[in-house]
Amino acid sequence: QFHMIKHEDLTWRESLGQGSFTHISRGSKTDQRDGVTHSTEVLLKVLDANHKNCWESFFEAASLMSQISHKHLLLVYGISVHKSKNIMVQEFVKHGALDLYLKRSMSVSVSWKLDVAKQLACALNFLEEKNIAHGNICAKNLLLAREGDPSADNSPFIKLSDPGISMALLGKDVVLDRIPWVAPEVLDTLEIELECDKWSFGSTLWEIFNNGEAPLQGLDPIQKQQFYEHFSNLPALEWTELADLIIQCMQYQPELRPSCRSIIRQLNSLITSDYEILHATGTHPK
Numbered sequence: 001q002f003h004m005i006k007h008e009d010l011t012w013r014e015s016l017g018q019g020s021f022t023h024i025s026r027g028s029k030t031d032q033r034d035g036v037t038h039s040t041e042v043l044l045k046v047l048d049a050n051h052k053n054c055w056e057s058f059f060e061a062a063s064l065m066s067q068i069s070h071k072h073l074l075l076v077y078g079i080s081v082h083k084s085k086n087i088m089v090q091e092f093v094k095h096g097a098l099d100l101y102l103k104r105s106m107s108v109s110v111s112w113k114l115d116v117a118k119q120l121a122c123a124l125n126f127l128e129e130k131n132i133a134h135g136n137i138c139a140k141n142l143l144l145a146r147e148g149d150p151s152a153d154n155s156p157f158i159k160l161s162d163p164g165i166s167m168a169l170l171g172k173d174v175v176l177d178r179i180p181w182v183a184p185e186v187l188d189t190l191e192i193e194l195e196c197d198k199w200s201f202g203s204t205l206w207e208i209f210n211n212g213e214a215p216l217q218g219l220d221p222i223q224k225q226q227f228y229e230h231f232s233n234l235p236a237l238e239w240t241e242l243a244d245l246i247i248q249c250m251q252y253q254p255e256l257r258p259s260c261r262s263i264i265r266q267l268n269s270l271i272t273s274d275y276e277i278l279h280a281t282g283t284h285p286k
């Protein structure tokens with residue numbers, strides 16, 4: 001169920017960092033279409049040689065993204081297996097991971113952030129309708145295809161990346177490190193259900209509205225585990241309507257978390273203009 005790409009059709013450029021048990025590089029792929037050679041810029045995601053046993057899960061994640069297509073889901077061109085290298089060939093998304101972008105550019109507006117949140121909610125709604133759980137929703141896995149430029153009145157555009165290797169194979173330390181994005185119930189079952197993505201969405205909303213700051217970043221794994229054992233909540237945002245939505249998504253009882261439709265409805269009802277004016281000037285518009 002995959003397009004197999006020949007290794008010799010891939011060109012490797014600079015390394016761009018790493019994910020869990022993987023590392024990523026910029027590159028290009030060439031293919032012949034009606035006799036013409038095309039070169040496409042790609043992102044090459046390579047499974048670390050010392051985690052070869054995860055190759056099925058690695059490609060399982062990629063195949064999830066290949067079976068369905070949606071404007072806010074990352075496009076996976078195919079895979080390439082060469083000697084001991086397992087490579088996923090993805091579309092190269094222009095501005096990279098959202099968490100790094102938010103940390104670097106402190107000047108994104110509230111309406112920009114809300115726009116990104118709505119796009120993620122749409123991607124999750126699409127997956128929910130297909131009864132597909134992603135399992136790794138976080139700002140690091142949101143890729144920014146278009147920055148959006150307020151003066152040119154165009155908005156940002158994000159793509160949700162593949163979920164990567166399943167946590168069942170990653171080991172307990174990686175799972176603990178993913179607190180508070182990973183839903184509490186997953187710590188026991190290591191099973192990903194639709195409700196888990198709602199919890200992660202709440203955590204990702206917190207990240208987006210805290211300029212890419214990682215929630216609970218100062219806590220060590222034991223403290224992170226205690227955060228769940230004490231049924232704690234993330235520090236509330238000033239914007240109470242948004243803080244309420246985060247609390248709804250991060251309900252410890254999975255069945256109490258809102259549907260994607262409800263999440264979208266609540267995001268659409270958040271008025272940005274008043275909020276921005278209020279927080280910019282400290283006064284309410286007349």
Ligand SMILES: N#Cc1ccc(Nc2nc(N)cc(-n3cnc(CCO)c3)n2)cc1
Nearest residue numbers: 019043090091092093094095096097140141
């Ligand atoms: N400077 C810079 C820069 C870096 C990267 C991209 N593009 C891109 N395209 C993708 N398909 C995936 C990723 N990507 C980034 N981090 C991860 C691991 C966590 O998911 C995946 N980056 C664009 C610009």
